[in-house]
Amino acid sequence: MGTFKIEGGHQLKGSIQPQGAKNEALQILCAVLLTPEKVTINNIPDIVDVNKLIKLLEKLGVKIEKLSKSTYTFQADEVNLQYLESDQFKIDGRGLRGSIMIVGPLLARFGKGYIPKPGGDKIGRRRLDTHFEGLIKLGAKFGYSREEQFYGVEAKKLKGTYMLLEEASVTGTANIVMAAVLAEGQTTIYNAACEPYLQQLCKMLNRMGAKISGVGSNMLIIEGVDSLGGTEHTMLPDMIEIGSWIGLAAMTKSELTITNVSWNDLGIIPSVFRKLGITVEKRNDDIYIPAHTDGYEIQSFIDGSILTIADAPWPGFTPDLLSIILVVATQARGSVLIHQKMFESRLFFVDKLIDMGAKIILCDPHRATVIGHDFKSTLKATTMTSPDIRAGVSLLIAALSAKGTSTIMNIEQIDRGYENIDERLRAIGAKIERLD
Structure with a gap:
């Protein structure tokens, strides 16, 4: 210690x-899972939580190259979905609160996303309901193992819908947005978080080919697309x-x-x-x-x-x-x-x-x-x-x-x-x- x-x-x-912004980094890094193409990210902070997430992505099969102290490239063209069901993933995922945000991108692109109950600060209850309720409304089936404290969502194809979030959760909004960009049809998220970091995520996804409007407001309208491409992003x-x-x-x-x-x-x-x-x-x-x-x-x-x-x-x-x-x-x-x-x-x-x-x-x-x-x-x-x-x-x-x-x-x-x-x-x- x-x-x-x-x-x-x-x-x-x-x-x-x-x-670079820690809370933005945790969202942006998870978004690289939405495309098989290369994504370059600048101004990544060299901190424990972000480095843990980078290692988690690497174990998932994401190809990672460090270009400089704060610039990396990520390419998720050979994602190892078997790792999600391994005992090692259950250990790795618990060590980081931000790991919850891999669920939305994995569900949208591969039809399934799993996560153990995430760790992080001991500052009181931090509910995951907003994340999973939003994904369920998009058509996902939810499962939970109480013994292992392991969550899972699966769907053959997500479908756009209207939803009013109970709370303006930043990470919850990010997870739902990353799932909705590849869903079929239109998704409306009301009472969405609108922090600058969430705005940054939406702008990055739009550069990748997503169609998100209302960025910066508490109502996001997302027209689903078939696929996303690569991009370059600099964090605040x-x-x-x-x-x-x-x-x-x-x-x-x-x-x-x-x-x-x-x-x-x-x-x-x-x-x-x-x-x-x-x-x-x-x-x-x-x-x-x-x-x-x-x-x-x-x-x-x-x-x-x-x-x-x-x-x-x-x-x-x-x-x-x-x-x-x-x-x-x-x-x-x-x-x-x-x-x-x-x-x-x-x-x-x-x-x-x-x-x-x-x-x-x-x-x-x-x-x-x-x-x-x-x-x-x-x-x-x-x-x-x-x-x-x-x-x-x-x-x-x-x-x-x-x-x-x-x-x-x-x-x-x-x-x-x-x-x-x-x-x-x-x-x-x-x-x-x-x-x-």
Whole structure:
């Protein structure tokens, strides 16, 4: 188990470029299964979750060539469907949440798709109902082995239909879209997720020959086609990492420039950080954060009531950044209520921040009130364990701002979503060391 040793209390300075988007990568990589032709993908992040999916595709028989550090080609012209029924697949598929998105493409192209119950963050229940209900509406027969926790869908030919999703699930929408592009007739998906990463998937599929309209809205209309061809795709920068660096700059009173952020795809993320009093300045396609030497002050609502920051489907605020918002608020002037609606275990890391001296009231599994210190009392270094990707980075930001030397264990969780984070932080002046 890896460990980070962090000497906190140092100002950072310089520029940092965000990696390719993790959540987009998991969708885009699964889409290569829809065509026998070669697909080239640029800006792939070198992180554990993405590398696991690439290895899974390789075991499925996809021919993979690494052209550079972040560019690969994929060709799924000899897919090994027998691997799907092997004991090894049941082990490999469980190790990654994103593996669920191979089901839609496999079902559409080969008439069957299987997956063991996927793993991932321990942040509460993450239902798969949206995925399978959508595939069933397209004509698939669903099977589930409770003993092995193994799911399967089969269909001779998928047929387009109208569906209203119970939840605007990003991965669920992606899975259904990838199945529907090869279905017979028209499919309408209402209450579809419309995150930039889902838009990227739809644009890539259209370049491959799919016919998807309504991209960017919550209603997608898909005219099924017989086959798809190859293409080249470049992934967006990771908006979650961008938000993490904004929070890091504020907490450490550092002057940082985040480069090539694709401003048009950030939605309300910059404005939410501004509500905490953080200066987020647009410079061409970069974000400039000045050193907040005088701290930052949380706004109130117009009527003077306490600010509430809650997650919501896009274009609302992404749940993946609420952990960052929470830790940044611990040193703000004022108070804020954090409302994490989607996952009931995602706020349970706050006990570690309380141990460091933060003033946080955990109201229930979904809500926490943070009373900021205004830097009048620094957080204290401690030893802690990373419970999931986003909480892990939040604890890392807390440790970089804290007085003394902190230790974070189970950093494999952080490595799942952040590329070479210790090297990149050292490049801007952080005192961080990776221990085996």
